[in-house]
Amino acid sequence: MHSMRNRCFILLGFVPVFRYPQDMKLASPPDLNDEEIVAKTLVDKQFFGEIVDRYEAKLKRYVARLGVRNPEDQLDVLQDVFLKVYKNLNAFDSSLQFSSWIYRITHNEAISWYRKKNVRPEGHLIADSEELIGFLSAKEDTQDQDFDKTVNATEVNAALLKIEAKYREVIILRFFEHKEYDEISDILKIPVGSVGTLLHRGKKQLANELNSEAIRM
Amino acid sequence: MNENNPHNKKNLKDTLLSMIEAENVRPRSRMFFRGRECAIWALWFASVVVGALAVAISVFVVTHRQYGIYEATHENWFTFMVEVLPFIWVIVFGLMAFLASYNIKHTKRGYRYSIVTVLASSIVLSFAGGSALQFFGLGYSIDAILGDQMPMYMSQEKIEHQLWQQPAEGRLIGRQVAATVATSSVVVFQDTTGSRWRIEIQELLPADIQLLASGENVRLLGQTMNEQARVFHACGVFSWTMNREVTMQQMSEQRESFLGRVKEMAQRTEGSIADLEKDLFADATRIDEKTMPVCANIAAMRR
Numbered sequence: 001m002h003s004m005r006n007r008c009f010i011l012l013g014f015v016p017v018f019r020y021p022q023d024m025k026l027a028s029p030p031d032l033n034d035e036e037i038v039a040k041t042l043v044d045k046q047f048f049g050e051i052v053d054r055y056e057a058k059l060k061r062y063v064a065r066l067g068v069r070n071p072e073d074q075l076d077v078l079q080d081v082f083l084k085v086y087k088n089l090n091a092f093d094s095s096l097q098f099s100s101w102i103y104r105i106t107h108n109e110a111i112s113w114y115r116k117k118n119v120r121p122e123g124h125l126i127a128d129s130e131e132l133i134g135f136l137s138a139k140e141d142t143q144d145q146d147f148d149k150t151v152n153a154t155e156v157n158a159a160l161l162k163i164e165a166k167y168r169e170v171i172i173l174r175f176f177e178h179k180e181y182d183e184i185s186d187i188l189k190i191p192v193g194s195v196g197t198l199l200h201r202g203k204k205q206l207a208n209e210l211n212s213e214a215i216r217m
Numbered sequence: 218m219n220e221n222n223p224h225n226k227k228n229l230k231d232t233l234l235s236m237i238e239a240e241n242v243r244p245r246s247r248m249f250f251r252g253r254e255c256a257i258w259a260l261w262f263a264s265v266v267v268g269a270l271a272v273a274i275s276v277f278v279v280t281h282r283q284y285g286i287y288e289a290t291h292e293n294w295f296t297f298m299v300e301v302l303p304f305i306w307v308i309v310f311g312l313m314a315f316l317a318s319y320n321i322k323h324t325k326r327g328y329r330y331s332i333v334t335v336l337a338s339s340i341v342l343s344f345a346g347g348s349a350l351q352f353f354g355l356g357y358s359i360d361a362i363l364g365d366q367m368p369m370y371m372s373q374e375k376i377e378h379q380l381w382q383q384p385a386e387g388r389l390i391g392r393q394v395a396a397t398v399a400t401s402s403v404v405v406f407q408d409t410t411g412s413r414w415r416i417e418i419q420e421l422l423p424a425d426i427q428l429l430a431s432g433e434n435v436r437l438l439g440q441t442m443n444e445q446a447r448v449f450h451a452c453g454v455f456s457w458t459m460n461r462e463v464t465m466q467q468m469s470e471q472r473e474s475f476l477g478r479v480k481e482m483a484q485r486t487e488g489s490i491a492d493l494e495k496d497l498f499a500d501a502t503r504i505d506e507k508t509m510p511v512c513a514n515i516a517a518m519r520r
Contacts, residue, residue, distance in 0.1 A: 042244060045237055052230040075229065082233050083242065090247040093325050189328035 034098035042089055052082055055099075058177075059106045065172050066110040073113070081109045100186035103177070107169070107187060159209035167202025174199055254325060261320035265342050268313030270359055271306045272347020277356030278303040278373050286455060286475045289438050290380050290388065300376075314339045381436045382409055389414065389437040389449060390457065393429050404429065406437070406449070417442065417450040420512045422478065425454035433457065440511050452512035453478055 032040070034054070041047040059081060063074050084105050092101050160168055173179045173187060174195075185192040236242065279301070291297035317339035321327045327335065350356060357373075364372025371379075381390040391408035393416075406416045406429075416437065418426055428435055434457040442448040453475070 046234070048237070049230045049234055052233055056229055078229060079233065079236075082229070083236070086233075086237060086242060087245055088250075089244040091245070091250040095326075185329060191329055191331045193331060 035094055038089055038092055038098060041086075045086075048082075048086055051085070051102075055102055059102070062103065062106055062172075062177060063110050065176060066107065066169070068110055068113060077106075077109055077113050080113075081106045084109065096186050097183060100179075100183045103173075103179075103183075103187040104189065155210065156206075159206055162209050163202060163205045167198055167205055170195060170198040171202045171206070257320050257324050261317050261324075264313045264317035264320060265339060265346060268310050268317060268339070268343030269346030269350055270355075271310035271313060272343050273350035273356035274360050275303045275306045275310065275356075276347060276351045277360060278306070281357075281373060281458065286438075286453075286472070289453075289455075289475075310343065314343060317343070378409055384408075384414075384441045384444060384449065387438060387440045387452075389439075390434065391437075392432055392434050394432075396430075409434075412447060414447045414449045417448065421451055421454060422481075424474075425451070428454045428456060442511075450511045 032050075034051070037047055037050050037054075041051065056078065059078055060074055063077050063081075068074050068077050081102070085102055088105075092098065160171065163171075169188060170184060173184045174181075179187065181192050181195045184190075184195045188195075190198075287294060287297040291300065314336060318332065318335045321330070321335045321339070322332070330338075347356075350359075360372045361374055363370045364375050378390060381388045383389075389406065389408050391406055391414075393404050394407045394413070395405040402417060402419050404416050404418055406414045408414060416429075417439075418429065421429070429437075429451075436455045436457060437449065437451050438453040438455065439449055439451040442450050
């Protein structure tokens with residue numbers, strides 16, 4: 001609906017420039033892809049809100065999986081992530097997927113957060129039971145480990161925390177964030193071939209951890 | 218959750234948009250990122266070029282050292298190789314290959330390639346560039362320029378001069394400047410320091426005499442008979458090849474010629490010993506050191 005002032009402008013031959021006030025909800029552009037939203041954000045910063053809407057929940061979950069357990073810390077990390085994304089929008093390479101780029105920034109910010117706080121990512125749940133069942137039943141080309149389906153979520157979470165961080169990061173992205181190999185390559189900045197190798201070794205290490213747990217029990 | 222936390226009052230999107238507005242946060246310009254990417258590629262290019270120069274100089278050094286007559290200047294093959302290998306340039310090349318790989322890895326898409334691929338591509342490029350530079354003779358030129366401009370830098374020319382301008386050790390470098398009355402036995406030779414020497418050439422082969430008479434810079438192997446009077450007994454003449462291309466075949470020929478000369482000296486020595494033994498039994502008073510050929514006793518021939 002045009003306001004009275006805009007109607008007058010139109011009658012006089014002017015096309016009014018539509019501005020999004022702070023408190024007005026940006027008309028959701030679901031038909032626009034991320035890359036188009038980025039291009040629009042560079043013209044009008046209000047479009048950045050759409051990026052936040054699209055990624056806030058996903059990145060919050062990812063940050064939690066990476067070990068930032070406290071909700072306030074998660075929000076601090078996310079705030080830094082989105083500010084960094086906004087400042088570096090011109091660095092976004094459109095040959096990449098935007099999601100890979102924003103996940104990469106999030107991953108780096110989470111790592112920086114540990115370093116700043118001088119803490120290790122521990123004591124958090126990487127995934128809930130449903131996700132873990134999906135993970136355990138996933139059949140990858142490179143997968144040759146068979147997990148005992150009776151293991152419970154707590155055990156798998158504990159085992160995931162025991163394996164090396166480089167393996168855990170790839171497993172999280174592949175099985176819990178459901179990223180493709182090339183996306184993981186772009187997020188972690190490693191060759192695609194290394195993704196397969198890390199996944200294979202990670203699953204092997206995880207299987208060893210789960211088996212050793214079973215023996216102890 | 219802390220009640221004072223601003224996140225609690227507003228959602229993340231609003232907080233961020235307010236912050237961007239209030240602090241007037243702007244995306245960094247595209248030029249900034251392009252400039253950074255260009256700088257990384259420029260550094261990569263510089264690393265490959267310096268790597269190529271290191272290869273060119275190394276190839277020049279390795280192909281111009283005198284493998285054929287290493288006994289003339291060194292005790293053994295090992296000491297010769299220690300001095301021959303251009304360690305500094307090999308280290309420079311290694312550093313440049315690492316730097317080039319590091320730069321590629323830090324370009325936008327560099328992470329997609331394995332370190333082996335990146336390192337191999339940098340090495341191959343440096344080798345290709347270095348070989349091309351050396352093909353046009355730039356290895357020698359760069360080495361010589363560095364030697365001229367930097368007193369601390371030991372160019373191959375400086376090293377060769379240092380190795381061969383050693384009269385006390387039986388090595389001289391320079392050229393024949395005049396023949397004497399007794400041209401068949403003595404010529405006048407000027408070394409690279411400008412000193413003039415009387416060179417005894419009785420034991421030289423015809424080819425050596427011809428090379429010496431050409432008036433070009435040559436290296437003499439022999440023995441200083443009198444340092445004060447500057448008398449030098451020549452046993453071999455070798456061309457000065459620093460500033461021109463030397464093929465493997467030429468080096469091989471030089472080696473064969475050197476070995477042939479050593480054998481000939483050995484045969485002469487055997488003949489002299491036999492003569493000496495005859496003389497010893499015939500007339501003990503005739504034993505004189507000068508009856509032994511000089512060249513048979515010089516260190517290089519003994520090796």
